Amino acid sequence: NAGVMQNPRHLVRRRGQEARLRCSPMKGHSHVYWYRQLPEEGLKFMVYLQKENIIDESGMPKERFSAEFPKEGPSILRIQQVVRGDSAAYFCASSPGNQDTQYFGPGTRLTVL
Amino acid sequence: AQSVSQHNHHVILSEAASLELGCNYSYGGTVNLFWYVQYPGQHLQLLLKYFSGDPLVKGIKGFEAEFIKSKFSFNLRKPSVQWSDTAEYFCAVTRNTNAGKSTFGDGTTLTVKP
Numbered sequence: 001n002a003g004v005m006q007n008p009r010h011l012v013r014r015r016g017q018e019a020r021l022r023c024s025p026m027k028g029h030s031h032v033y034w035y036r037q038l039p040e041e042g043l044k045f046m047v048y049l050q051k052e053n054i055i056d057e058s059g060m061p062k063e064r065f066s067a068e069f070p071k072e073g074p075s076i077l078r079i080q081q082v083v084r085g086d087s088a089a090y091f092c093a094s095s096p097g098n099q100d101t102q103y104f105g106p107g108t109r110l111t112v113l
Numbered sequence: 114a115q116s117v118s119q120h121n122h123h124v125i126l127s128e129a130a131s132l133e134l135g136c137n138y139s140y141g142g143t144v145n146l147f148w149y150v151q152y153p154g155q156h157l158q159l160l161l162k163y164f165s166g167d168p169l170v171k172g173i174k175g176f177e178a179e180f181i182k183s184k185f186s187f188n189l190r191k192p193s194v195q196w197s198d199t200a201e202y203f204c205a206v207t208r209n210t211n212a213g214k215s216t217f218g219d220g221t222t223l224t225v226k227p
């Protein structure tokens with residue numbers, strides 16, 4: 001059973017470009033979570049999704065950030081018009097249910113030049 | 114707002130020393146508690162978790178943690194650390210009434226000297 005997959009592992013963007021981060025949950029998991037880790041900090045919750053639904057987006061910045069988890073395919077975290085402050089590691093986790101243990105992917109390290 | 118505090122930002126130990134990493138949370142309701150480890154260059158792995166039952170939880174690699182409800186604490190312990198335990202350790206809390214969303218501490222970097 002493959003673990004949570006994230007791609008790309010490293011992403012470099014210039015200010016103003018768009019970043020798309022992908023997350024494929026573990027097989028059988030329908031709950032996906034996105035977290036952001038800034039340097040020297042812990043993980044901060046961004047958004048929680050189930051298939052085709054956003055359950056909790058209380059940690060998402062109000063502008064430029066969006067997330068989806070379509071019926072088919074991976075979950076996507078999209079950052080429009082990136083700025084240097086968006087540089088961070090973005091981790092995805094999945095679980096079979098909302099009270100279950102979350103299993104983390106390897107993360108995508110976004111660098112904005 | 115709920116918060117998780119890890120008191121030690123960086124801990125340095127010699128091999129065979131005992132380890133205790135502190136974790137306190139602020140939420141007063143029912144919680145699920147986790148410790149994760151992140152080895153250099155790798156992703157987060159679950160060390161152990163507490164949902165209910167025996168407050169002393171055994172995890173992988175000889176780690177254990179004790180949930181003390183009255184102190185809102187979930188400290189991680191290991192009697193004898195090894196060089197391979199060098200990593201960053203994160204405590205996390207999920208509220209039962211706000212399922213899914215985990216709040217993480219800022220992490221403790223453990224360096225074990227051979």
